[in-house]
Amino acid sequence: MSHPRIYADFQKVDDGKLVLTARGSIGDLNSCGGPKEGMRVVFxxxxxxxxxxxxxxxxDGELEFDPERGIWLGIHDPNAFRHASDRDPRPTTREG
Incomplete structure (x- = not known):
């Protein structure tokens, strides 16, 4: 199962959490079928x-809602960044 992809400005961090208020973040949150607390995503x-x-x-990370500010935050491991090209390639042929 693939997780929704959410744009994040990795320079916009508050208390170690990504602040998901950029235009791209909001667009992706609206397009992911309704964000939910704890939802696993790829930033x-x-x-x-x-x-x-x-x-x-x-x-990889998960969503957290801050009700005081009315914004979504991203919880992630700051030591787990990768480039898209570093992901394990998926098989392109089916055995059968």
Whole structure:
């Protein structure tokens, strides 16, 4: 099962949690079928490889709602970032 992808500005952090108030974050939250507390997601942001080609930076995490501020936050392991190109490739052929 793949988790919804939520855009995150990895520089916008409060108390170690991603603050998901960027336009892209809000759009992805609205498109994921209704965000829920504790929902597992993949946070991503634009990045490039050494050749200047798009290679998004991403990290697994979960959503948390801050009712005082009325915003969604992202809980993640700050030591678990990877580039999209580093993910394990999925098999492209079926055995049978």
């Amino acid at each position: 991503y942001s634009d990045d490039a490889n050494d050749l200047g080609e798009l290679d998004e930076l991403e990290v």
